[in-house]
Amino acid sequence: MIKKISHIAVVVPKLEEAMTFWVDALGLTLDHVEHVEAQGVDVAFLPSGESDIELLRPVDEESGVARYLQKRGPGMHHICFEVDDIEATLARLKAHNIPLINEEPTFGTGGKKIAFVHPKGTGGVLVELYELTPDEPARRLERMDAMRHRLTEGRRVYAQGVRAFFAGLRYGRNEEE
Numbered sequence: 391m392i393k394k395i396s397h398i399a400v401v402v403p404k405l406e407e408a409m410t411f412w413v414d415a416l417g418l419t420l421d422h423v424e425h426v427e428a429q430g431v432d433v434a435f436l437p438s439g440e441s442d443i444e445l446l447r448p449v450d451e452e453s454g455v456a457r458y459l460q461k462r463g464p465g466m467h468h469i470c471f472e473v474d475d476i477e478a479t480l481a482r483l484k485a486h487n488i489p490l491i492n493e494e495p496t497f498g499t500g501g502k503k504i505a506f507v508h509p510k511g512t513g514g515v516l517v518e519l520y521e522l523t524p525d526e527p528a529r530r531l532e533r534m535d536a537m538r539h540r541l542t543e544g545r546r547v548y549a550q551g552v553r554a555f556f557a558g559l560r561y562g563r564n565e566e567e
């Protein structure tokens with residue numbers, strides 16, 4: 391069963407510049423920025439109701455997202471649905487002969503199960519599926535708690551200039567590693 395749209399991911403060349411539209415003009419709030427080593431990207435999370443807009447900025451030039459940006463330019467990258475049973479959803483897709491990038495779920499951040507559906511089976515849209523692990527909400531809270539201090543400072547800096555804000559986040563990230 392599909393629970394909701396988890397996030398819509400948009401590839402941008404620079405997070406700072408993207409904030410001009412998404413935050414300043416549209417009015418979304420920047421919740422936090424995470425570096426996802428496995429995908430070679432920085433991800434900015436902008437909650438919108440029950441879902442997030444995720445801005446993906448490639449850090450590693452060899453990453454899939456970097457190649458996507460070089461080839462197709464900035465724009466929408468994928469839609470992610472949260473499901474309650476990812477194996478059941480994959481089985482359903484297979485029964486409909488939909489080609490899958492991940493035949494079996496792989497593990498994403500926080501231990502969640504994820505899988506991608508191939509765009510050639512979806513009319514050109516890259517679709518991601520998420521199944522949260524039972525302890526994911528608790529982990530997320532923990533992580534948010536750890537970030538609160540940094541965010542408080544970050545938001546203050548943000549008012550003074552986005553560039554400094556991101557520099558601050560990046561500094562914080564390195565400290566954490």
Ligand code: CO
Nearest residue numbers: 397399470518
């Ligand atoms: Co995603």
